Amino acid sequence: MRAEAESRQRGLFEAEESLPRVERLTPESHENGPQAIFRTVFCELRPRSPIPPIAIEFCRFANANAFIQLKQGRIEVRITDVLQNAPEDVLEALAYILLSKLYRRPVPRESSHRYRRYLLRKDVRERISHVRRERGRKEVAAAAGGTYDLDEIFDAVNARYFHGLMARPSLGWSIRASRQTLGHYDASHHTIVLSRILDSADVPRLAVEYVMYHEMLHIRFPTEHRGARRCVHTREFKTEERKFEGFDEAKAILKAL
Numbered sequence: 001m002r003a004e005a006e007s008r009q010r011g012l013f014e015a016e017e018s019l020p021r022v023e024r025l026t027p028e029s030h031e032n033g034p035q036a037i038f039r040t041v042f043c044e045l046r047p048r049s050p051i052p053p054i055a056i057e058f059c060r061f062a063n064a065n066a067f068i069q070l071k072q073g074r075i076e077v078r079i080t081d082v083l084q085n086a087p088e089d090v091l092e093a094l095a096y097i098l099l100s101k102l103y104r105r106p107v108p109r110e111s112s113h114r115y116r117r118y119l120l121r122k123d124v125r126e127r128i129s130h131v132r133r134e135r136g137r138k139e140v141a142a143a144a145g146g147t148y149d150l151d152e153i154f155d156a157v158n159a160r161y162f163h164g165l166m167a168r169p170s171l172g173w174s175i176r177a178s179r180q181t182l183g184h185y186d187a188s189h190h191t192i193v194l195s196r197i198l199d200s201a202d203v204p205r206l207a208v209e210y211v212m213y214h215e216m217l218h219i220r221f222p223t224e225h226r227g228a229r230r231c232v233h234t235r236e237f238k239t240e241e242r243k244f245e246g247f248d249e250a251k252a253i254l255k256a257l
Contacts, residue, residue: 034091038077041095045105058084062136064119064128068098075102082127090118120225132188140172140191145199148208154192157213161243166216173199179257183211185218192216197257210250217241 034056053074058081066079096111143150150171158166170191177197192215198208221237
């Protein structure tokens, strides 16, 4: 039983050496097209192994996602259609990332950097944001909770810290209570969501207002992109955050949840 289980587990990640319909490819035989790119990268990562059939599909995902699996001896790759016209070197970087993960190899730092840098390009970020808005669904509960009304919380924080000048985004409680993510701002849908765990009489209003203030700062200080790096909490963001009255107390309350 143990040997059978190990064999099944291995089959999820690597092809059997005796699989049919395989071919050997050298780096010099690089052709145009995503399949050829993935075959070439496979050859680089596993030069002694036969290359299994590789099927690549560009899908209408609501995000910049990419998936890979080995199924019945065939590598199946599903990539967001946002990358359908990406440069070959970007698809090559993605191939290294996906195949390295499939075969439990370290992801080459250069490939990770190149792929991330492309995704953070202004035009690509705008395309991804558009796709999220058009295809994605933001599932949130109403702003009026059992204990706190987020519309009222927003208005109070807006008046106290932003002179009432910040336009109200969409507001809502999360569908599920989460201690890990107490709040987030979704720029694509211009929505602030607070974790339902905060909608309780056991949670002081101060803590709820602090989380709301933090997410409102994300609207005031958008994420900065520097090459292949994203800076979510800039220096200006952190400076303003500490201006919240009761900052340390609010942090302590949230830490104890």
